[in-house]
Amino acid sequence: MDALKQTRLETLMSLSTGHPKITIGLIDGPMDFSHPAFEGSKIRTIKKSQLAACKDASNIACSHGTFIAGILCSKRGLAAPAICPGCEIILNPIFNHDIDDEKISGAGITPSTTPEKLSDAIIETINAGARLINLSLGLSSSTLVAYDRLQQAYDYAVQKGVIIVVAAGNQGNIGNTSIISHQWLIPVSACDENGQLDAMSNFGPSIGRRGLMAPGVNVKSAYPEGRYTRMSGTSFAAPFVTGGIALLWSMFTNNTAASIIYSVINAASSRRRSILPPLFNAETAWNLLRNES
Numbered sequence: 457m458d459a460l461k462q463t464r465l466e467t468l469m470s471l472s473t474g475h476p477k478i479t480i481g482l483i484d485g486p487m488d489f490s491h492p493a494f495e496g497s498k499i500r501t502i503k504k505s506q507l508a509a510c511k512d513a514s515n516i517a518c519s520h521g522t523f524i525a526g527i528l529c530s531k532r533g534l535a536a537p538a539i540c541p542g543c544e545i546i547l548n549p550i551f552n553h554d555i556d557d558e559k560i561s562g563a564g565i566t567p568s569t570t571p572e573k574l575s576d577a578i579i580e581t582i583n584a585g586a587r588l589i590n591l592s593l594g595l596s597s598s599t600l601v602a603y604d605r606l607q608q609a610y611d612y613a614v615q616k617g618v619i620i621v622v623a624a625g626n627q628g629n630i631g632n633t634s635i636i637s638h639q640w641l642i643p644v645s646a647c648d649e650n651g652q653l654d655a656m657s658n659f660g661p662s663i664g665r666r667g668l669m670a671p672g673v674n675v676k677s678a679y680p681e682g683r684y685t686r687m688s689g690t691s692f693a694a695p696f697v698t699g700g701i702a703l704l705w706s707m708f709t710n711n712t713a714a715s716i717i718y719s720v721i722n723a724a725s726s727r728r729r730s731i732l733p734p735l736f737n738a739e740t741a742w743n744l745l746r747n748e749s
Contacts, residue, residue, distance in 0.1 A: 459671035460537060462651065463696050464739035468703040473532070474540030475706035480528060480698060481586030481618075483577045484593065485521030485551040485567065486510045488680040493530035498544040502584050510680060517551035518680055520567055523687055524592050526678030527695040528702075535684040536677040539699030543706065548581045550574065551593075567691070568594040571603040571634070578609040582618050587713075588705070589613070590698040591622040592691035595635050603634055610638040617713040621698040623690035624667060625658040630731065636663070642717065643733070646672025646693040651735050657690050660731050666721060667733035670696035700738040708745050719744045 460466050476498055488510055489499070510518035526536035529545050550569050569577075574595070581589055613620050622636050624645045636643040646657040647669040653659060654673050672693030679685040697720070705716050723741035 459675060459696060460539075462649070462671055463700060463736045465539060465696070465700055465703070467739045468700065468707070468742055469532075469539065472540075472703050472706050473542035474702050475709060476542060476544050477587075477709060478540075478702050478705045479544045479546055479585050479587050480540070480702055481546045481548060481581035481584070481589040482521070482525060482528070483548045483550055483574070483581055483589060483591055484524050485517030485519070486549040487521040487525045487547060488518060488678075491522060491526075491530075491678050491680065491682055493526055493534050493536055493538075493678045495531060497529045497531070497541055499525070499529065500544070500546055502546065502548045502580055515680065517549070517567065520551065520592070520691065521547070521549060522680050523677045523685070523692065524590065524695050526684075527675070527692065528590070528699050530678055537675075537696070537699070539696070540702040540706070543702045546581055546584050546586050548577050548584075550577050571595055571606045574635075575603070575605040575609040578620075579612055582613060582616050587618055588698060588702055589618060589620045590695050591620060591635070592694045593623065593635075594625055595633075606634065607638060610640055614640045619701060619713050619717060621694050621701065623694040624663050626656045626689045626691075627658055628656045629658045630660045633658070636667075639666070641666075642697060642720070643667035644690060644694040644697050644736075645669045645733050646688070646690045647735060648673040653732055654688070657693075659733065663733050664731040668697055668720065668736040669693070669733050670736045697736050700736060700741070704738065704741055704745060707742070708749065711745065715745075715748070
């Protein structure tokens with residue numbers, strides 16, 4: 457099944473392209489700004505030095521950033537999902553240009569960063585005006601250690617009312633990790649076209665309780681040098697939830713972050729007794745918000 461149909465995003469996309477006041481922070485790799493898919497897109501960077509276009513398809517960090525951006529904000533009608541091109545994107549690249557090819561691939565290995573670097577990037581991105589942040593990444597250090605500085609950055613997001621969507625990871629593990637341990641976060645596992653959890657996707661009690669599933673197998677999106685490709689992994693499932701939340705918030709701009717989170721979590725399932733998260737259902741979340749208005 458098509459990813460947009462699977463997540464019931466088509467209804468929302470027929471009603472809105474997203475509101476520019478709903479600003480999405482994309483903490484990822486750099487992206488190819490010259491790709492035709494981003495013509496007319498509202499994208500800015502934290503620093504001017506981050507604007508340099510990366511056109512080399514062999515640059516793994518650039519490929520990842522371009523791919524995620526294509527899911528969120530490319531032009532409608534092209535090969536990428538283009539969920540919310542009307543929203544503004546704040547790109548904050550934190551992956552090195554020289555990431556090893558083994559760190560990320562079509563096989564779904566998640567690129568990583570340090571807890572310190574991620575903590576700083578979250579605070580920078582919030583201070584730059586983001587209302588929603590997509591984290592399609594992992595940590596290069598131990599996933600079992602609780603990092604105070606990172607938890608403080610998450611606390612700052614709560615204080616500022618900024619929603620954070622984070623990829624659950626691609627180790628096929630059951631359990632929790634430090635990057636998704638905070639109660640405010642929405643962790644996203646990857647499913648296939650039949651809605652079945654992908655074998656490499658992490659899952660567990662905390663993900664099942666407050667997380668979601670979204671399409672993450674053979675997703676098609678933008679790739680450097682004006683191309684498109686397919687990739688798999690939770691990295692590419694997360695922006696379907698991020699983009700859907702951006703559209704919901706665009707149509708209910710006066711709602712709080714907490715009410716938006718409540719709608720997407722409870723639209724998927726009002727009962728959370730499984731270690732497997734339910735599939736994201738954007739249309740049902742929209743109906744919940746309409747009924748509450």
